[in-house]
Amino acid sequence: xxxxxxxxxxxxxxxxxxxxxxxxxxxxxxxxxxxxxxxxxxxxxxxxxxxxxxxxxxxxxxxxxxxxxxxxxxxxxxxxxxxxxxxxxxxxxxxxxxxxxxxxxxxxxxxxxx
Amino acid sequence: xxxxxxxxxxxxxxxxxxxxxxxxxxxxxxxxxxxxxxxxxxxxxxxxxxxxxxxxxxxxxxxxxxxxxxxxxxxxxxxxxxxxxxxxxxxxxxxxxxxxxxxxxxxxxxxx
Numbered sequence: 083x084x085x086x087x088x089x090x091x092x093x094x095x096x097x098x099x100x101x102x103x104x105x106x107x108x109x110x111x112x113x114x115x116x117x118x119x120x121x122x123x124x125x126x127x128x129x130x131x132x133x134x135x136x137x138x139x140x141x142x143x144x145x146x147x148x149x150x151x152x153x154x155x156x157x158x159x160x161x162x163x164x165x166x167x168x169x170x171x172x173x174x175x176x177x178x179x180x181x182x183x184x185x186x187x188x189x190x191x192x193x194x195x196x
Numbered sequence: 197x198x199x200x201x202x203x204x205x206x207x208x209x210x211x212x213x214x215x216x217x218x219x220x221x222x223x224x225x226x227x228x229x230x231x232x233x234x235x236x237x238x239x240x241x242x243x244x245x246x247x248x249x250x251x252x253x254x255x256x257x258x259x260x261x262x263x264x265x266x267x268x269x270x271x272x273x274x275x276x277x278x279x280x281x282x283x284x285x286x287x288x289x290x291x292x293x294x295x296x297x298x299x300x301x302x303x304x305x306x307x308x
């Protein structure tokens with residue numbers, strides 16, 4: 083079964099810490115995405131990548147960066163965590179030439195910044 | 197830019213049909229999707245429809261697309277308590293499924 087794995091289900095970090103959220107997919111997908119999900123705000127795209135070492139800003143990139151050194155791994159970095167980054171973070175991947183399969187999502191990481 | 201809108205909540209009784217509606221603004225949308233999110237989980241693709249189709253049926257699910265009005269709906273027949281979840285509508289353009297635009301999700305509550 084195809085899978086997107088997010089390294090942590092729950093995470094608690096202190097304000098000002100540098101936080102790494104890891105996402106790994108085993109489907110050889112070209113595209114990978116990071117979203118955050120907040121009540122009443124739906125899914126908001128933070129960053130995405132269409133290929134190794136490529137990255138594109140989404141709708142809310144401020145305070146975040148990403149790294150894609152290998153095709154299967156897409157990391158989201160919170161440079162200096164703040165309380166307004168407390169959220170559910172969802173990673174997703176997709177094939178670039180098979181749109182009928184849509185996105186495959188990970189189970190999410192619920193991050194709390196205190 | 198692209199925008200996808202859904203009503204936020206829907207409540208139905210077990211055994212009834214549920215209809216979740218979605219409108220989108222981008223007429224060049226090629227694929228439209230419905231995803232389901234159960235509590236504490238990521239989103240799971242339920243079904244998709246290509247923009248040159250009017251309807252698609254898959255067991256209890258029926259997707260209707262009115263391209264003229266840019267309106268998409270998901271009908272769940274014989275709704276069960278296990279169907280309680282958040283349902284997201286999404287669109288993408290072209291052959292690359294990159295950067296789909298998602299609606300805010302409709303929370304479906306099924307009462308016994």
